[in-house]
Amino acid sequence: MKIVAVTACPAGLAHTFMAKKALENAAKELGYEIKVETQGAMGIENEITEEDIANSDVAILAIDSYIDKINRFKKIPTIEVSTKVALKDSKALIKKALDKITK
Amino acid sequence: MEMSKVKRHLMTGVSYMIPAVVAGGILLSLGIILGEEGFLASKLIEVGVFALKLMVPLIAGFISYSIADKPGITVGLVGGVMARELGTGYIGGILVGFFAGWITNQIKKIPVHKNLMVIKPIMIIPVLGVAATAIFMYLISVPLAPAMKGLENWLVSLKGSNLAILGLIIGAMMAFDMGGPVNKIALTFAYATLAEGIYHPMAAAWIGIMTAPIGLALATLIKPQKFTKSEKANALPAAIMGSLGISEGAIPYAVTTPLKVIPSIMIGSGIGAAIALFFGAEASIPCAIGIWGLPFLTHPFRWLIGFVSGIIITAVLVVVLRKESDIQNNDEGTEFSII
Numbered sequence: 001m002k003i004v005a006v007t008a009c010p011a012g013l014a015h016t017f018m019a020k021k022a023l024e025n026a027a028k029e030l031g032y033e034i035k036v037e038t039q040g041a042m043g044i045e046n047e048i049t050e051e052d053i054a055n056s057d058v059a060i061l062a063i064d065s066y067i068d069k070i071n072r073f074k075k076i077p078t079i080e081v082s083t084k085v086a087l088k089d090s091k092a093l094i095k096k097a098l099d100k101i102t103k
Numbered sequence: 104m105e106m107s108k109v110k111r112h113l114m115t116g117v118s119y120m121i122p123a124v125v126a127g128g129i130l131l132s133l134g135i136i137l138g139e140e141g142f143l144a145s146k147l148i149e150v151g152v153f154a155l156k157l158m159v160p161l162i163a164g165f166i167s168y169s170i171a172d173k174p175g176i177t178v179g180l181v182g183g184v185m186a187r188e189l190g191t192g193y194i195g196g197i198l199v200g201f202f203a204g205w206i207t208n209q210i211k212k213i214p215v216h217k218n219l220m221v222i223k224p225i226m227i228i229p230v231l232g233v234a235a236t237a238i239f240m241y242l243i244s245v246p247l248a249p250a251m252k253g254l255e256n257w258l259v260s261l262k263g264s265n266l267a268i269l270g271l272i273i274g275a276m277m278a279f280d281m282g283g284p285v286n287k288i289a290l291t292f293a294y295a296t297l298a299e300g301i302y303h304p305m306a307a308a309w310i311g312i313m314t315a316p317i318g319l320a321l322a323t324l325i326k327p328q329k330f331t332k333s334e335k336a337n338a339l340p341a342a343i344m345g346s347l348g349i350s351e352g353a354i355p356y357a358v359t360t361p362l363k364v365i366p367s368i369m370i371g372s373g374i375g376a377a378i379a380l381f382f383g384a385e386a387s388i389p390c391a392i393g394i395w396g397l398p399f400l401t402h403p404f405r406w407l408i409g410f411v412s413g414i415i416i417t418a419v420l421v422v423v424l425r426k427e428s429d430i431q432n433n434d435e436g437t438e439f440s441i442i
Contacts, residue, residue, distance in 0.1 A: 010115070013347070014344065065115035065117075
């Protein structure tokens with residue numbers, strides 16, 4: 001399974017990148033491929049392309065503020081939470097995203 | 104609109120506003136440090152004020168962007184400039200930002216002939232949106248402008264022990280839920296007064312945001328036997344995050360023994376902020392940049408006295424209140440492995 005994710009927080013300095021790390025670690029442990037885009041204080045980094053989305057099964061948006069280009073993810077199942085949820089238990093979040101596909 | 108959406112729109116506005124406030128606040132402070140007179144100092148102050156004047160328009164514009172995407176920006180920005188000029192400040196800016204986003208979404212829905220479709224985003228939405236937002240802004244400024252003026256006069260008139268009470272309330276609120284809704288209400292108040300050129304509440308907010316995680320980290324060093332393994336492992340990351348202006352590192356400690364930790368950090372942060380404000384500490388820079396903003400405060404030592412007192416009070420209270428038995432059945436603690 002392939003996952004795309006976006007993380008963003010108001011200041012764009014800490015939570016954005018902590019949530020990215022947490023998601024990457026959890027996906028690695030569960031054996032899934034993940035690409036995480038950050039929309040922090042520097043703007044979009046590690047941008048998720050249309051191609052990435054076409055090749056993925058589910059999108060996780062761990063965001064505390066509005067993100068640019070949010071419409072990209074309309075094509076695939078999307079789960080939207082705050083960065084705190086991703087920080088507290090990324091594995092549960094990924095499993096929840098999985099449920100969304102199988103339903 | 105659900106609460107979580109409202110919070111997200113507000114945080115989007117804050118996110119676009121912070122860099123302008125940091126730039127303006129630091130340049131302004133540098134000008135004041137350099138003595139306020141002379142060419143360089145006066146220009147620094149002038150530019151700082153220019154940047155700070157963007158604060159209300161930016162929050163309004165980007166709340167509206169969060170609600171209505173790109174077409175919302177202009178409508179919100181104009182509403183924000185009006186909010187500032189009509190004397191309704193930051194609170195007016197937040198309200199008008201929500202209205203601008205909502206009205207933009209309503210105008211988007213108006214059906215137009217396909218030949219007119221091209222001019223909808225470039226003419227119809229901006230013109231109608233700005234006009235409707237202007238009417239809204241004039242209406243709410245009637246009660247809001249005098250209320251803000253009253254608040255401003257009251258805050259300016261506060262001295263000594265009254266300032267200390269203000270600090271106590273802001274500090275305790277900031278610490279209460281460590282980054283949650285109550286914390287955000289206190290922070291919004293601090294931003295609101297910052298936009299009016301009153302800098303005491305932000306100094307209190309600085310203490311409220313940093314004292315809890317650093318005080319708790321210190322407590323684990325004083326009496327390690329009263330903390331779980333993971334709490335001890337969290338101490339350094341929590342202290343580092345705290346110094347960067349992130350309170351959430353304190354949460355794992357509050358999860359284990361909430362009734363002992365939350366009162367301790369509220370009292371510690373509240374008294375710390377009260378002491379700082381009593382001595383006249385001011386912060387014209389938002390606490391989002393943490394301890395790195397310290398050299399740019401107008402009176403860093405007045406602020407530091409309060410901050411250090413707050414940390415010590417927090418640590419001592421937690422150590423006194425907690426018993427070794429509190430952690431016996433809970434040595435795993437709450438995992439907080441983020442770094």
